[in-house]
Amino acid sequence: MKKYNFKKLWNIFFSFLKIGGFTLGGGYAMIPLIKREVCEKQKWLSEEEFLDGLAAAQSSPGPIAVNISIYSGYNAQGIPGMLVATLGTVLPSFVIIIAIAMLFREFADQKVVRKAFSALEPAVVALIAVPLIDMAKKSGINKRNIWLPFIAALLVGLLNVTPVIIILISILYTLWETRK
């Protein structure tokens, strides 16, 4: 049986805990920090390996920050590395959100909180709208394929069709198209 280096596992866990706990603004904001930690500071991966992993993390389901932690952890120390990296990334959000959820019930009905949220909600919607422009550029949208995101947005947004069906149909159609 392979012996695992517990000091290294602790190191992996702690590295991702740090990143998970101090990065605001969701998954994409975490990537440069993860890269610096695993490529430059800890040297678990070469830059090229990291970029390969990033492409894989973007193409597999789930939060991108979790996926890249899984990849980095696995390459640093196999399956145990993968598990502690995931735990490290998820734990800070988990603890912080539980704390907020506990307090939230008491404060949600206070006037000042409701007033704050009346401005927070439209601001959040703006935060969702802006990356749409950026992502549309990067995803290679052109006149011939723009119908796909357009129809998907209408089906899911207006008719409440589940994205599951649309994703499955896209995958199956692509497989059929590229058969042989």
Added chain:
Amino acid sequence: MILLNMFLTFFKIGLFSFGGGYAILAMIRQEVVLINPWLTQQEFMQVVAISQMTPGPIAINAATFVGYHKAGVLGSFVCTLGVVMPSLIVMALITITYVKLRELEWFKKIFKRLRLLSVGLIGAALIMILPKAVESTFALGVFIVSFFATWRWKVSPFTLLIVAAIFGAIFGIA
């Protein structure tokens, strides 16, 4: 049994979320507001706002919040486990086989198409929440200023939301 139902729901969300972050919002809303009565529309928006101000991926935050709301800390654990599990399984498989997979034509094509789709799914999230979020003139004004602050002046989400919260607490509508 609600715990099992929550686990399966978040497992499904995790499994079918491509393109990260915002692309997953439409599906989370469908599952936790429309299909299951776990959050109201208003609570959903609050979770999204809180997720933007706290560290970590939005899907994890939503899972933890919904879980706590319905079944306490155990519920949080079950939902978070559900949303992370598909990542662990699929990403482990891909990590082991990716170098071979990415040379394949169908594999490349599928992910090109899924990237396009994720743009559509963010659009769907906007269609769902934009009309309700900008009902008042006040809200519309905040939306427009926030949009340009983020897009043109590159204000960070955290700064924007702190300013919005303070502004709202003083001038907002209760």
